[in-house]
Amino acid sequence: xxxxxxxxxxxxxxxxxxxxxxxxxxxxxxxxxxxxxxxxxxxxxxxxxxxxxxxxxxxxxxxxxxxxxxxxxxxxxxxxxxxxxxxxxxxxxxxxxxxxxxxxxxxxxxxxxxxxxxxxxxxxxxxxxxxxxxxxxxxxxxxxxxxxxxxxxxxxxxxxxxxxxxxxxxxx
Amino acid sequence: xxxxxxxxxxxxxxxxxxxxxxxxxxxxxxxxxxxxxxxxxxxxxxxxxxxxxxxxxxxxxxxxxxxxxxxxxxxxxxxxxxxxxxxxxxxxxxxxxxxxxxxxxxxxxxxxxxxxxxx
Amino acid sequence: xxxxxxxxxxxxxxxxxxxxxxxxxxxxxxxxxxxxxxxxxxxxxxxxxxxxxxxxxxxxxxxxxxxxxxxxxxxxxxxxxxx
Numbered sequence: 001x002x003x004x005x006x007x008x009x010x011x012x013x014x015x016x017x018x019x020x021x022x023x024x025x026x027x028x029x030x031x032x033x034x035x036x037x038x039x040x041x042x043x044x045x046x047x048x049x050x051x052x053x054x055x056x057x058x059x060x061x062x063x064x065x066x067x068x069x070x071x072x073x074x075x076x077x078x079x080x081x082x083x084x085x086x087x088x089x090x091x092x093x094x095x096x097x098x099x100x101x102x103x104x105x106x107x108x109x110x111x112x113x114x115x116x117x118x119x120x121x122x123x124x125x126x127x128x129x130x131x132x133x134x135x136x137x138x139x140x141x142x143x144x145x146x147x148x149x150x151x152x153x154x155x156x157x158x159x160x161x162x163x164x165x166x167x168x169x170x171x172x
Numbered sequence: 173x174x175x176x177x178x179x180x181x182x183x184x185x186x187x188x189x190x191x192x193x194x195x196x197x198x199x200x201x202x203x204x205x206x207x208x209x210x211x212x213x214x215x216x217x218x219x220x221x222x223x224x225x226x227x228x229x230x231x232x233x234x235x236x237x238x239x240x241x242x243x244x245x246x247x248x249x250x251x252x253x254x255x256x257x258x259x260x261x262x263x264x265x266x267x268x269x270x271x272x273x274x275x276x277x278x279x280x281x282x283x284x285x286x287x288x289x290x291x
Numbered sequence: 292x293x294x295x296x297x298x299x300x301x302x303x304x305x306x307x308x309x310x311x312x313x314x315x316x317x318x319x320x321x322x323x324x325x326x327x328x329x330x331x332x333x334x335x336x337x338x339x340x341x342x343x344x345x346x347x348x349x350x351x352x353x354x355x356x357x358x359x360x361x362x363x364x365x366x367x368x369x370x371x372x373x374x
Binding site: 183187210217218245248263266271274 | 356
């Protein structure tokens with residue numbers, strides 16, 4: 001029931017964002033509000049079986065603030081650095097690529113999704129495949145360092161820094 | 173005035189990154205390295221170019237009041253940016269996985285754990 | 292101010308299109324298509340700001356979502372050889 005209401009509320013909020021400045025009732029017209037509420041309820045009823053109830057911990061507002069902090073501090077500078085890195089490699093053509101396996105030891109799909117997206121947008125790495133049983137990630141690394149190749153699930157400190165800890169803090 | 177300078181800086185770097193992505197698609201030797209160029213550079217270039225649009229629209233919006241069309245332009249540009257940020261890494265992941273499962277080896281690779289464990 | 296940016300993005304899109312035609316393997320072409328989609332979305336937002344047409348930005352949102360779905364389906368086709 002809580003999952004149903006949360007989905008309906010989120011859908012309604014998105015509809016309101018897409019139809020601002022359409023009428024006199026503080027930014028929206030009455031027709032838009034009514035049809036938005038009806039569509040939000042219909043969509044929530046359709047996807048009720050897809051969104052299971054165990055994802056309710058993401059409704060905690062503390063996690064949203066943590067996610068915002070994560071995007072502003074460790075993520076955005078890493079993204080800028082990634083672009084300088086790619087620009088350097090495009091201009092000089094100096095690459096040393098390879099596919100390495102890391103095991104971040106995350107338990108949930110949401111955390112793994114966030115980690116994989118972060119890895120793709122940060123310097124020199126791109127997530128290629130995932131082992132769905134053990135939650136290991138296979139990462140394409142554009143500049144392989146020799147000292148990271150000693151252990152078999154490679155040490156993720158060289159590849160993605162502190163991101164697995166952040167993913168665990170925000171999503172689990 | 174300062175806002176105009178920030179806008180021009182954002183536009184300059186954003187255009188440069190998009191051009192680098194286009195050149196990188198030709199300079200790199202195989203699919204995976206091309207994905208690096210095509211994903212990272214266009215995502216950050218989109219952030220900067222849409223930030224330029226948002227800065228200009230917000231300055232008009234503040235001057236004209238809440239119900240001007242520029243407010244709608246700002247909100248929708250931000251929604252388009254969020255959509256790009258969510259979908260771009262996901263499709264890069266899908267392309268890389270499809271390429272490896274259809275049997276394309278990474279060129280000049282020093283190590284390939286995925287090939288060793290799941291041939 | 293916005294129109295030269297849109298023209299510059301069109302030049303970038305042309306360079307990417309050459310990769311789309313040349314690409315030796317299907318995933319190469321798909322990378323070109325994915326990059327081209329992002330550039331097209333950004334140039335739609337820029338054109339919306341240039342002509343002050345709100346509908347261009349709405350079309351950009353829908354285009355971004357639909358191109359994402361099409362990329363996923365083509366990737367699935369490359370992976371399995373069938374849908």
